[in-house]
Amino acid sequence: MSAPHPETWLQTRPEGLYCLPGDFFVDPHRPVDRAVVTHGHADHARPNNQAVLATPETLAIMRARYREQAGGSLQPLRYGERERIGEVEVSFAPAGHVLGSAQAVLEWRGSRVVISGDYKRRRDPTCPAFEPVPCDVFVTEATFGLPVFTHPDDGEEIRKLLTSQALFPERTHVVGVYALGKAQRVICRLREEGYDRPLYIHGALQALCDLYQELGVVLGELRPATASSKQEMVGQIVLAPPSAIADRWARRLSDPVVVLASGWMRVRQRAKQRGVELPLVMSDHADWPELTRTLEDVGAPEVWVTHGSEEALVHWANGQGFRARALSLIGRGEEEQEVA
Amino acid sequence: MKDFAALLDALIFTPSRNGKLRHMQAYFATAEDPHRGWGLAGLTGGLDFKSAKPALVRALVEERVDPALFRWSYDFVGDLAETVALIWPARPGANRPPSLDEVVTRLRLAGKSEVPGLLAGWLDALDATGRWALLKLITGGLRVGVSARLAKTALAEFGQVDVAEIEEIWHGLEPPYGPLFDWLEGRGERPEPNESVAFRPMMLANPLEDRDFESLDFAAYLAEWKWDGIRVQLVARNGERRLYSRTGDDIGRAFPDIIEAMDFEAVLDGELLVVRDGQVAPFNDLQQRLGRKTVSAKLLDSNPAHVRLYDMLFEGGEDIRPLRLDERRQRLESWYGAGRPRFDLSPVLSVAGREALAGLRAEARTAGIEGLMLKRADSAYVAGRPKGPWFKWKRDPLTLDVVLMYAQRGHGKRSSFYSDYTFGAWRDSEAGAELVPVGKAYFGFTDEELRQLDKWVRDNTVDRFGPVRAVAPGLVLEVAFDAVHPSTRHKSGLAMRFPRVKRIRWDKPADEADRVETLAALVETA
Numbered sequence: 001m002s003a004p005h006p007e008t009w010l011q012t013r014p015e016g017l018y019c020l021p022g023d024f025f026v027d028p029h030r031p032v033d034r035a036v037v038t039h040g041h042a043d044h045a046r047p048n049n050q051a052v053l054a055t056p057e058t059l060a061i062m063r064a065r066y067r068e069q070a071g072g073s074l075q076p077l078r079y080g081e082r083e084r085i086g087e088v089e090v091s092f093a094p095a096g097h098v099l100g101s102a103q104a105v106l107e108w109r110g111s112r113v114v115i116s117g118d119y120k121r122r123r124d125p126t127c128p129a130f131e132p133v134p135c136d137v138f139v140t141e142a143t144f145g146l147p148v149f150t151h152p153d154d155g156e157e158i159r160k161l162l163t164s165q166a167l168f169p170e171r172t173h174v175v176g177v178y179a180l181g182k183a184q185r186v187i188c189r190l191r192e193e194g195y196d197r198p199l200y201i202h203g204a205l206q207a208l209c210d211l212y213q214e215l216g217v218v219l220g221e222l223r224p225a226t227a228s229s230k231q232e233m234v235g236q237i238v239l240a241p242p243s244a245i246a247d248r249w250a251r252r253l254s255d256p257v258v259v260l261a262s263g264w265m266r267v268r269q270r271a272k273q274r275g276v277e278l279p280l281v282m283s284d285h286a287d288w289p290e291l292t293r294t295l296e297d298v299g300a301p302e303v304w305v306t307h308g309s310e311e312a313l314v315h316w317a318n319g320q321g322f323r324a325r326a327l328s329l330i331g332r333g334e335e336e337q338e339v340a
Numbered sequence: 341m342k343d344f345a346a347l348l349d350a351l352i353f354t355p356s357r358n359g360k361l362r363h364m365q366a367y368f369a370t371a372e373d374p375h376r377g378w379g380l381a382g383l384t385g386g387l388d389f390k391s392a393k394p395a396l397v398r399a400l401v402e403e404r405v406d407p408a409l410f411r412w413s414y415d416f417v418g419d420l421a422e423t424v425a426l427i428w429p430a431r432p433g434a435n436r437p438p439s440l441d442e443v444v445t446r447l448r449l450a451g452k453s454e455v456p457g458l459l460a461g462w463l464d465a466l467d468a469t470g471r472w473a474l475l476k477l478i479t480g481g482l483r484v485g486v487s488a489r490l491a492k493t494a495l496a497e498f499g500q501v502d503v504a505e506i507e508e509i510w511h512g513l514e515p516p517y518g519p520l521f522d523w524l525e526g527r528g529e530r531p532e533p534n535e536s537v538a539f540r541p542m543m544l545a546n547p548l549e550d551r552d553f554e555s556l557d558f559a560a561y562l563a564e565w566k567w568d569g570i571r572v573q574l575v576a577r578n579g580e581r582r583l584y585s586r587t588g589d590d591i592g593r594a595f596p597d598i599i600e601a602m603d604f605e606a607v608l609d610g611e612l613l614v615v616r617d618g619q620v621a622p623f624n625d626l627q628q629r630l631g632r633k634t635v636s637a638k639l640l641d642s643n644p645a646h647v648r649l650y651d652m653l654f655e656g657g658e659d660i661r662p663l664r665l666d667e668r669r670q671r672l673e674s675w676y677g678a679g680r681p682r683f684d685l686s687p688v689l690s691v692a693g694r695e696a697l698a699g700l701r702a703e704a705r706t707a708g709i710e711g712l713m714l715k716r717a718d719s720a721y722v723a724g725r726p727k728g729p730w731f732k733w734k735r736d737p738l739t740l741d742v743v744l745m746y747a748q749r750g751h752g753k754r755s756s757f758y759s760d761y762t763f764g765a766w767r768d769s770e771a772g773a774e775l776v777p778v779g780k781a782y783f784g785f786t787d788e789e790l791r792q793l794d795k796w797v798r799d800n801t802v803d804r805f806g807p808v809r810a811v812a813p814g815l816v817l818e819v820a821f822d823a824v825h826p827s828t829r830h831k832s833g834l835a836m837r838f839p840r841v842k843r844i845r846w847d848k849p850a851d852e853a854d855r856v857e858t859l860a861a862l863v864e865t866a
């Protein structure tokens with residue numbers, strides 16, 4: 001007897017992607033009895049699920065963000081370990097997106113589906129690299145699913161920031177980064193480029209930076225931006241959530257250079273609209289070459305495409321001989337929409 | 341090409357003048373010859389080579405990219421050059437990006453049919469920013485918010501010389517400006533100006549402040565009207581003719597009627613105007629003639645250009661700038677003689693004293709007059725803006741009470757503030773009174789007032805469109821402006837010249853603000 005087609009055992013429901021023989025959801029959008037969570041971003045990890053299965057790092061992130069509302073029972077599962085839920089074998093493979101991010105690998109009666117969550121393929125000093133897992137159906141994101149998106153080398157982008165700092169030593173560089181992943185990656189990359197001065201951070205980044213350090217990611221000296229005087233921050237680099245960099249919060253800074261680290265910065269008009277003076281093209285999502293290469297690496301005959309520019313990636317994949325279709329999931333892509 | 345591309349990229353995102361200067365200086369200091377000279381030529385509009393039409397660029401990319409993917413991408417990005425720069429597929433092996441010198445020199449020599457091949461080869465070898473810069477160069481118009489003047493200012497700061505010195509020799513120089521950089525870096529002599537048609541940096545006036553008015557020795561000054569046109573310098577030598585703006589930009593191409601009439605040997609200073617039947621037309625009519633590469637016969641006929649002369653710098657080959665103003669004036673008058681088509685003389689006004697002068701200024705309300713100029717009779721013509729010899733004394737501005745309608749985020753230091761304000765005046769419609777936008781202002785207020793305005797905008801927002809907020813009609817601004825003229829581009833049919841916020845009328849109810857008809861009544865008729 002041949003393996004059952006994944007369409008027969010995975011469904012989209014209002015709560016999210018549902019696995020019938022396991023009776024659980026993957027990254028549900030609303031609270032459910034049992035959830036498998038790929039990573040800690042708010043559009044994937046929601047509060048108040050009854051039971052949650054995720055990597056230990058993702059659970060730690062959920063606890064830091066949601067505290068007592070992180071979920072009823074939180075069950076850790078390391079990369080590579082297996083856990084049976086109902087009739088389904090579940091395991092996690094690294095997704096290279098943020099600390100703890102995982103692809104959920106589901107197997108039932110000889111058929112295997114990989115739900116990759118969000119992922120990228122390039123090196124990130126804050127988390128283990130993506131591992132391709134052969135499967136029958138690969139579920140991929142498509143945040144940057146257009147061929148205009150080719151993220152440059154992040155070293156080049158970080159050096160742009162340092163060059164600008166040298167050119168404007170009397171100004172404060174305020175860098176917009178989202179709190180989970182991008183902030184810590186930018187800090188780590190600055191350290192790798194030899195920047196060893198203290199970095200100043202907005203209060204909204206503190207908890208997750210602390211957690212990363214506890215989990216062994218070295219970030220160097222961080223100081224709270226709010227507690228520092230305008231004079232002290234002259235010539236410094238400050239990291240803050242994107243919503244704060246061009247708003248009232250930034251007025252405390254000395255003639256700030258507004259910097260934003262995001263894959264969307266590839267498109268100049270977007271950067272100009274946001275009043276960004278120094279765009280850094282850095283994303284934790286796969287760019288177009290990474291997306292297409294991943295479909296080839298994974299080699300799944302069938303591809304389901306979720307959040308982003310699904311139509312273009314579906315079009316490309318069908319042209320390459322994959323069976324591809326869009327899978328619309330509610331609420332996906334919201335957290336990083338602005339700053340992916 | 342890489343450093344030039346990085347410079348252009350930085351310039352388009354840098355809102356402040358100082359920031360732009362800093363980027364350009366860093367470029368001049370680090371880029372090498374001859375590339376930086378070509379870069380300078382690009383910034384000052386001095387590159388001249390075979391350009392490519394957007395259609396050619398599009399055709400090239402469509403040979404390489406799936407059309408559906410291209411269409412979706414173009415829809416998303418919105419700009420053709422940028423879409424092409426981003427989507428152009430990397431070609432393995434094409435790893436030697438061209439230098440700026442290679443791009444410029446090969447394009448100068450290339451035949452039209454060679455351009456597509458050259459362009460495609462370069463696009464293969466450059467990275468995304470390099471491709472974007474190349475496409476901007478080759479499709480004409482860098483549009484990075486840098487004037488020729490600003491680029492020269494950066495160059496002057498880089499070489500620690502006065503920008504007037506660079507202006508003085510500029511028109512004798514050719515890209516890629518080797519001798520210029522040699523001089524600025526102390527390796528060579530200052531290049532000699534091309535005497536025949538060089539721009540001579542202008543002498544500029546300071547605004548007359550109240551305290552100057554009290555202490556001024558009026559008897560020592562000559563008065564003239566301050567005309568509402570564009571200050572120009574006319575240079576005609578050895579059969580060559582140039583028309584320069586105040587910043588030394590050659591604007592002759594937009595004014596062939598003036599160039600044609602320059603059948604003399606002199607350097608003159610005057611005001612460019614549109615004059616019909618002896619009457620100065622509104623500034624807007626002159627505006628339509630500006631910035632054009634060619635002018636239609638129709639426009640030449642409907643908006644005829646004219647220069648009202650007020651000073652003479654050279655007569656023939658003789659430099660008379662060291663002479664006193666009243667002596668130069670005499671030379672100008674005897675040279676002018678009985679008259680010359682397209683030119684007339686700006687009259688010297690006779691004034692009995694301080695009161696008479698103030699009265700004259702108050703009357704200066706006919707079209708084309710902005711106020712008075714006061715120039716010391718004994719002043720030599722010197723470059724720059726020396727304090728004392730020349731004053732401009734603008735008439736009091738017009739004012740109107742208007743209602744704030746929209747606010748937009750500013751740039752640079754002001755990017756966290758809603759600092760650009762669109763305001764309206766009332767008019768009757770079938771549905772009752774409605775506000776119609778009549779202008780836009782983004783200065784005139786203090787930092788503290790900006791904070792208050794910003795807060796008011798945030799508290800009274802009724803709608804948002806990207807960086808713009810629409811606000812409830814509740815705040816009255818007193819705006820000042822120099823003039824108002826009819827305009828088909830504005831919904832109200834009127835456009836203000838130089839509007840600024842004079843006062844915030846926190847006290848005034850919005851329904852007591854002014855009406856569009858009040859503004860219309862201020863339109864000046866000749």
Ligand SMILES: [Zn+2]
Pocket residue numbers: 039041044097118336
């Ligand atoms: Zn994510």
Ligand SMILES: [Zn+2]
Pocket residue numbers: 041043044117118332333334336
């Ligand atoms: Zn996501």
